[in-house]
Amino acid sequence: MKIFHYHYPFYDVTKTCGEQLCSNQDEFTKENMRFYIFMRCKLDESTKLIDQTLQTVCGDCACSYQTVRLWVKEFNKGKESLSDCPRRGRPKLCVNEHTIASIKKDIDEDPHISVRELKRHQWPFVWYSSYHHK
Structure with a gap:
């Protein structure tokens, strides 16, 4: 052995x-x-x-x-880096507590904002879902 x-x-x-x-x-x-x-x-x-x-x-x-x-x-x-090279195209979007809180803040500021407006301005990954304004 x-x-x-x-x-x-x-x-x-x-x-x-x-x-x-x-x-x-x-x-x-x-x-x-x-x-x-x-x-x-x-x-x-x-x-x-x-x-x-x-x-x-x-x-x-x-x-x-x-x-x-x-x-x-x-x-x-001849590559010496151990990390992946940046890829072409649109980067993956990060959905985390910070982005969720920011979207909720935008909705709280303007309860009549549409999903289309959210997507157009700063949150392209927003999809139709239910969020009830309190």
Whole structure:
């Protein structure tokens, strides 16, 4: 039975082959996986070997082979950033407590404001729903 020794930023553990090091998906983030792929690319390891190691270490929480292949390709082209590049098109809109409170404030100020007006001015993601003015 082979014994592997893995060292990652969060822990230093020795496990037997086949045992998973990450039981919680949060322990091995996308950035950690990308850093691992980046380092292995610098060591000229094959995509298949990098993927097999990630599958052994992370099991179900490992990224797919296609993702490993994509990042290996990017790193071999010279990319050094571990984060995603900005995407084209309209950005995802954030609906959180702050935006909900702001919309409610706008409605409280003008109870007769229409959904169309809300969408046109500053809240393009507003959809028809019921909000009862108190």
